Amino acid sequence: MPDKYVLPPEWEWPITIALFLAGVAAGTYSVMGLMHWAGDKRDAPVIHRLGFIPMPIMIVVPLLLIYDLGQQGRFINLLIRNPAAAERPGPLMFNPNSPMNWGSWAMVIFAAFTAIAFADSLHHSGRIRFGWLEGVSHNTVVLALGELLALVVSGYSGVLLSVTNQGVWSDTFLMGGLFICFSELSGMAVAAIVSDRVGTAVTAGAVRRALFGFAAVSAVFLIIFLVGLATQQDGSLAALVASLHEFVAPVFWIGAVGLALLVPLLVLSPRPVMRTPNGSLALVGVLVLVGVLAFRYAMFFSAISFVQG
């Protein structure tokens, strides 16, 4: 129920940027794994370039998240149980009821998998040879675990927002699903940019189809999200509309809906309604990334601005 009894958590822009970047890293890793399983040799150049991307991002993300903490020096309390903390079994800190704990641990472990992917890409680039890595990085179990962790990193922030008492965020079960959709969309957008540069025509064609498909799935989820809020009898949609004011409204409609969803749907449709200059797939990818950032911003600040308003 949207209400003004709650206080806003006062999360700032570093959180939005961090979660956007984490989504891009997780989405890129997921798409890399997807191409590994469903693709073939012709996709290898793109797969190996994608492997370079998640790890550097996953170094920046924790720094941004720590920067936003009130007590930056104590971030370790998220992972190692402080002796003064509430009783829990073992030396590690893990509260299964807290999506923030799930996310913290998923990011730490996922970072290790991105390092493996990075080293594997380095190996395939010929710059540094890690022959022993071949068996590890392409192991189905390793890839599956990495994919699973990538999904947790993609979606945990959406679930985290749902598991609050903030209007809009807690009025729907769809935030986690929506965040996964837009994370995977951003990952496929990165694949579009890379495949436009180094990919074969076959890879670029598959990425076009996948990006269109991901945009369609994301659009369906977004529509269900809005309809779900509208059908609640407590004014949840009104709360969202009220909160989508000033700067947030154009960011949502132009950025999240226009750039992230409509651009790929109109440009990459089997019967394109619009065309990019020279048919550039990379341009579509860049626009989608900007749109996904706008989506994160709008979702994040809608409830906060509603409460503060």
Add this chain to the structure above:
Amino acid sequence: MSDLRGMFVDTSICTGCKACQVACKQWNEMAPGVPLPMEDEAAVRDHRAFTGNSYDNTGHLSATNWRHVKFIEQIGPDPSTNDRSDPRWLMMSDSCKHCAQAGCLEVCPTGALYRTQYGSVDIHQDVCIGCRYCVGACPFGVIAFNQRTGRVNKCILCQDRLEIGMGTACAKACPTSSLTFGAVDDLKAMANDRVKALHARGQTDAYIYGWDLGNSGKITAGPNKGAAVQDVEVVGGLNVFYLLLDKPEVYGLPAHAALPQRNFVPSAGVALISAAVLGVTGLAAFRRNRMAENAATAPEAGV
């Protein structure tokens, strides 16, 4: 007798003297602070940093106001008209409710928030990292981020006083016994007796917010006159609970407060479904047409 300790807040005898607020500030050595609008830089700049419409100058609970006496001014039966007949002021001394199922405690990722032996919810200040997740999770807007210390603060039910056998400072200072500290079971019995006594006197709008003790009645004055009210139990019960004379929303209390965890499993489930749908969509995009291509060119599988 249970070890649970709490407070019963009888709003029907609160005079709004704010002695409880002052006692809380004194005992916990908190700075006087400023009303909410003073924190608004634009309001300060424009010399509007004062509520100006009420004797309530605290505004709401915050990191430096762990107790707040609310002034609810019902001037006339319909606020939209100039009818000033039958006015009434409702007062309520508000604080952390020390919920039996506390949303803040449930989501805390570091174990900084914990349940004491008295059933209250306290904060290990040395463990809190200032992530502010608990702020968004509290259904009552109680726990707040302290910009100065980078941690969260709220009423801790005078844990230090309880450990040496004293009651809470606010209850000690209350001159009308509107705030009563004690064992929760005893307080519930006392509250039930008080509601029944008020009903017997014709004040049928009294009911309990925090526990369902089976009382119900009708509001006798104000804009909601005639509306039915009944005891409300929220988040498994409140160790600090209230006797109210109007709807919970009038006092700034949610009628249906809930644990944030209610969304955890459904939200995670939907996330899994979306992941599965996207996985199938992606696989289909990369597999499509390749079966035929692979049959024609027979490229080596895998990379």
